[in-house]
Amino acid sequence: MKLQLALDRLTWDECMNVLNETQEQIDIIEVGTGVIKEYGMAIVREIRKAFPNHIILSDMKTCDAGGHEAKQAFEAGSDIVTVMAFSSPLTIQDTMTVAEEFGGRVMVDLLEVKDQEPLQKLTDLNVDLVSLHVGKDQQKEGVFNSELFKLVDGFPFEVAVAGGINEDTAEQVAEGNPDMVIVGSAITKAKDPVAVAKNIRETIKG
Numbered sequence: 001m002k003l004q005l006a007l008d009r010l011t012w013d014e015c016m017n018v019l020n021e022t023q024e025q026i027d028i029i030e031v032g033t034g035v036i037k038e039y040g041m042a043i044v045r046e047i048r049k050a051f052p053n054h055i056i057l058s059d060m061k062t063c064d065a066g067g068h069e070a071k072q073a074f075e076a077g078s079d080i081v082t083v084m085a086f087s088s089p090l091t092i093q094d095t096m097t098v099a100e101e102f103g104g105r106v107m108v109d110l111l112e113v114k115d116q117e118p119l120q121k122l123t124d125l126n127v128d129l130v131s132l133h134v135g136k137d138q139q140k141e142g143v144f145n146s147e148l149f150k151l152v153d154g155f156p157f158e159v160a161v162a163g164g165i166n167e168d169t170a171e172q173v174a175e176g177n178p179d180m181v182i183v184g185s186a187i188t189k190a191k192d193p194v195a196v197a198k199n200i201r202e203t204i205k206g
Contacts, residue, residue, distance in 0.1 A: 006184035008032030025197035028055040041076035048077025055079045063087045066095035074102035134163025149176040170203040
């Protein structure tokens with residue numbers, strides 16, 4: 001079970017500072033959508049240079065022009081890119097084709113997916129990595145809970161989970177045995193990011 005740190009709603013300097021502090025506790029660095037919109041691929045390149053041994057995920061949330069956006073991210077040093085499940089199958093396929101060319105991976109974001117029908121389509125496209133995701137706005141009505149794992153029951157995906165996960169909820173989330181646990185502001189906005197990251201890491205890794 002890997003710990004993925006999501007960098008969202010942060011300045012460039014804040015991103016680099018929290019990474020420098022928590023780098024030993026995290027496995028995957030997620031450059032969040034808002035950070036990418038603010039700073040583009042330049043910050044991905046900087047993070048790649050500064051943290052050569054970490055997996056970098058660029059949360060592109062691609063919904064069109066999949067091949068082009070994937071190429072941008074992989075050329076900047078990303079290992080994984082995200083594409084939305086509601087995208088055209090052609091968009092997902094183009095993203096996956098480019099990922100294969102770069103030796104990278106595609107994570108399909110299941111934001112707002114409510115039933116298993118779209119998941120069968122993803123299986124037909126040979127998708128192998130998805131994220132169960134409670135979006136920031138949705139979190140006003142509740143954060144990630146283990147009931148959401150039922151959505152991917154019976155499918156051969158690697159699964160990442162995200163959505164307001166913190167020290168209090170990490171144990172419950174870990175009981176679902178996801179492959180990746182994504183944590184953002186619980187770490188990045190903490191008074192002691194290292195301590196929080198360490199606690200969550202110890203919880204999810206048993």
